[in-house]
Amino acid sequence: MELYMKNYEKWVNDSFIDEKTKKELEEIKDNKSEIEDRFYQDLEFGTAGLRGKIGAGTNRMNEYVIARATQAFANVINKHGEDFAKRGIAIAYDCRLFSPEFAKQTALVMAANGIKAYLFESLRPTPELSYAVRYYNCSAGVNITASHNPKDYNGYKAYWQEGSQIKSDIANMILEEISKIESFSEVSIMGENEALKKGLLEYIGKEVDDSYINEVKGVSIRDKELDKSIKIIYTPLNGAGNIPVRRVLSEMGYENVFVVKEQEQPDGTFPTIEYPNPEDLKAFEYAEKLADEVDGELLIATDPDCDRLAVQIRHNGKITPLNGNQTGVILINYILSSLKEKNRIPENPVIVKSIVTGDMGTAIAKDYGVEMINVLTGFKNICALPNEYDKTKEKNFIMGYEESIGYAIGTFVRDKDAVSASLMLAEAAAFYKAQNKTLIDVLNDLFEKYGYYQENTISLVLEGIEGQKRIKRMMEQYREKYPNNIGSSNLMKKIDYEIQISTDISSGKESKIDIEKTDALKFLFDDGCWYALRPSGTEPKIKLYVYSKANTLELAQEKLKEFEKDVLEKLHSIE
Numbered sequence: 001m002e003l004y005m006k007n008y009e010k011w012v013n014d015s016f017i018d019e020k021t022k023k024e025l026e027e028i029k030d031n032k033s034e035i036e037d038r039f040y041q042d043l044e045f046g047t048a049g050l051r052g053k054i055g056a057g058t059n060r061m062n063e064y065v066i067a068r069a070t071q072a073f074a075n076v077i078n079k080h081g082e083d084f085a086k087r088g089i090a091i092a093y094d095c096r097l098f099s100p101e102f103a104k105q106t107a108l109v110m111a112a113n114g115i116k117a118y119l120f121e122s123l124r125p126t127p128e129l130s131y132a133v134r135y136y137n138c139s140a141g142v143n144i145t146a147s148h149n150p151k152d153y154n155g156y157k158a159y160w161q162e163g164s165q166i167k168s169d170i171a172n173m174i175l176e177e178i179s180k181i182e183s184f185s186e187v188s189i190m191g192e193n194e195a196l197k198k199g200l201l202e203y204i205g206k207e208v209d210d211s212y213i214n215e216v217k218g219v220s221i222r223d224k225e226l227d228k229s230i231k232i233i234y235t236p237l238n239g240a241g242n243i244p245v246r247r248v249l250s251e252m253g254y255e256n257v258f259v260v261k262e263q264e265q266p267d268g269t270f271p272t273i274e275y276p277n278p279e280d281l282k283a284f285e286y287a288e289k290l291a292d293e294v295d296g297e298l299l300i301a302t303d304p305d306c307d308r309l310a311v312q313i314r315h316n317g318k319i320t321p322l323n324g325n326q327t328g329v330i331l332i333n334y335i336l337s338s339l340k341e342k343n344r345i346p347e348n349p350v351i352v353k354s355i356v357t358g359d360m361g362t363a364i365a366k367d368y369g370v371e372m373i374n375v376l377t378g379f380k381n382i383c384a385l386p387n388e389y390d391k392t393k394e395k396n397f398i399m400g401y402e403e404s405i406g407y408a409i410g411t412f413v414r415d416k417d418a419v420s421a422s423l424m425l426a427e428a429a430a431f432y433k434a435q436n437k438t439l440i441d442v443l444n445d446l447f448e449k450y451g452y453y454q455e456n457t458i459s460l461v462l463e464g465i466e467g468q469k470r471i472k473r474m475m476e477q478y479r480e481k482y483p484n485n486i487g488s489s490n491l492m493k494k495i496d497y498e499i500q501i502s503t504d505i506s507s508g509k510e511s512k513i514d515i516e517k518t519d520a521l522k523f524l525f526d527d528g529c530w531y532a533l534r535p536s537g538t539e540p541k542i543k544l545y546v547y548s549k550a551n552t553l554e555l556a557q558e559k560l561k562e563f564e565k566d567v568l569e570k571l572h573s574i575e
């Protein structure tokens with residue numbers, strides 16, 4: 001019998017599985033491919049923890065998968081010693097379907113294992129969970145969210161004591177523990193009343209909110225100097241951002257904030273959009289309408305767990321989107337120029353970005369004497385650096401960012417934070433408005449100064465086992481065969497992160513790179529253009545990142561198109 005069939009049978013016959021779940025499984029008994037998709041593997045810890053479609057099965061998000069993962073997580077915490085475990089775990093959740101249920105399940109399994117759970121009383125943004133881990137000096141944290149994935153998904157982001165998401169060391173320990181749990185009877189769970197009575201469950205909220213919001217307000221650099229009348233349109237996309245983002249903007253004196261009514265209240269069915277990812281321009285449809293009604297100048301959207309921020313600007317009457325790299329360079333430029341003016345750039349300053357984030361930020365940072373460090377995709381990797389500097393005091397982390405619209409300013413949160421990024425961006429927009437400039441004008445000034453950088457991220461969605469196999473073939477074939485010239489650009493260097501080798505194309509010389517292993521490829525050309533390929537760690541996609549650089553906008557755009565066309569044609573031809 002196939003392994004997936006064995007797993008299916010095991011669930012159907014397990015006395016711990018409830019009748020409703022069994023009924024759901026019974027209904028697919030004649031659908032082999034559905035059974036295979038639900039049971040061919042366990043959900044894996046990817047870029048941001050466990051993430052999968054909601055439903056019954058080992059490859060799905062449900063209370064059993066959560067309970068087993070949590071038992072394993074509890075085992076790992078307990079193995080770190082009694083004093084460590086005693087510090088407890090902070091747990092939050094977002095607006096998604098079953099998020100509150102999964103969060104409570106997590107808390108009660110932790111409680112049964114002697115680990116006190118600090119559980120948020122209602123939904124909160126991801127950055128606040130990171131903050132809570134630090135606030136309560138917990139040993140770990142969990143946030144139930146699938147971030148920006150479609151509505152049929154949920155997820156489990158796991159955090160360690162510093163307040164950042166676990167890296168492969170802890171993830172591997174949890175996976176090992178998961179593999180040892182053969183039956184659900186090995187998972188301990190405590191009743192809610194008992195957990196409350198024993199002090200192993202505590203509901204949290206206002207106290208952490210106030211402290212977190214206070215810290216967020218502290219990121220402001222110019223506060224009182226600014227005219228804050230700029231008209232801001234905000235959409236939380238029916239997620240966790242509504243309360244904190246509005247509170248921060250309002251308490252900081254931004255009075256003209258207009259919230260998209262249809263997307264204001266938390267709703268895991270996301271009734272107005274198919275894909276609650278603010279990277280997708282469709283997410284702005286309602287915000288744009290509202291902006292036209294009230295003459296909005298700055299449009300901001302946060303994703304369901306409010307760790308990502310997308311931005312659009314009214315420029316010359318037209319609403320124009322900024323991509324994640326562009327918002328990143330605007331923030332870098334605003335923060336560094338303002339800090340410099342006030343003589344506040346710390347010693348040994350660093351900004352951290354991922355290997356697939358653009359180079360324009362590096363050029364600006366360099367101009368201010370700030371080092372740019374590149375790490376693998378994922379804020380767990382970005383925030384690993386401030387965690388390290390806590391101990392070594394070697395460098396000072398100013399901010400971290402990624403092209404995928406994630407920003408972390410300062411160190412009070414160790415994950416990306418759309419609440420503080422919203423405030424900083426509003427502040428930048430207000431500051432430049434007083435000089436009669438929109439953020440698009442600012443970007444154009446930066447292009448003039450640092451060169452024209454253009455970029456695009458293209459995702460090919462390939463679902464299910466077949467999709468996964470095709471992504472693998474695409475990566476394998478690209479590893480072997482790739483173009484040496486695209487238009488007038490000549491390939492100079494190839495980096496294969498899987499084998500951690502960088503190859504100089506003309507000499508064939510290979511050198512080892514000092515970065516962790518991951519399935520990604522990067523091709524760098526002699527004129528500053530480059531592209532990279534990697535399978536997404538959060539969604540069933542392969543991602544192509546294309547970057548061009550030239551002395552004029554037209555040329556940079558032309559090169560970008562050439563690169564896109566060339567690579568996409570090759571990818572599509574791989575069956």
Ligand SMILES: O=P(O)(O)OC[C@H]1O[C@H](O)[C@H](O)[C@@H](O)[C@@H]1O
Pocket residue numbers: 047048147377378379380402404406535536537538539543
């Ligand atoms: O490219 P992916 O693996 O799908 O990851 C996309 C994004 O997912 C999460 O939001 C991570 O926190 C980000 O750091 C990452 O950039």
